[in-house]
Amino acid sequence: GALKGDNMIKYGKILKMQEKDNPSPFCRASYLISNVGDMVKCYGRMLRFPDDAHIYQKEMELAMGDVIMQCRLIQVENNIEETEPDKELWDSIEGNCITTMYHAAILIDLLERENRSGFEIDGDMKTIETETTLIIDNAASTCKQLGTDFNTIQHLGFIHTIERFEEFERRGWG
Secondary structure (H helix, E strand, O other), X not given: OOOOHHHXXXXXXXXXXXXXXXXXXXHHHHHHHHHHHHHHHHHHHHHHOXXXXXXXXXXXXXXXXXXXXXXXXXXXXXXXXXXXXXXXXXXXXXHHHHHHHHHHHHHHHHHHHHHXXXXXXXXXXXXXXXHHHHHHHHHHHHHHHHOOOHHHHHHHHXXXXXXHHHHHHHOOOO
């Protein structure tokens, strides 16, 4: 797992070096929204189908790892320091899911507005930092509520993203 402070694994920097092309900020944010949707969908299925909740929890954890990695890549692309989560935001997984969707939607809007304008919008870099940090904090809080370790889920997302890069290469997608 990741380590505290300066010894923390900089997953975003490692992934950025592995990624063959740089998608637009809108594409990056669309991946984030898709991963958040998968996470929320799996949690809904955990509630709806309690006999299979353990299966959907594993799928939710993978999606949450992907959410964390997209945030890490957004941080690197915007020169934002990758940090450990530092607070718990909600006492329910439902609350974490809702706020993660909310902050991901804000983030996609900020990234696209910056992309369209071609320059940093005053104050938005701090907001991009705030939104990615809040999403990661929500993931850490959700991990705690699920009884799983944040660093394990973050590493799972890292491995899954590397596997996707390898799949893209095999398919000739760059």
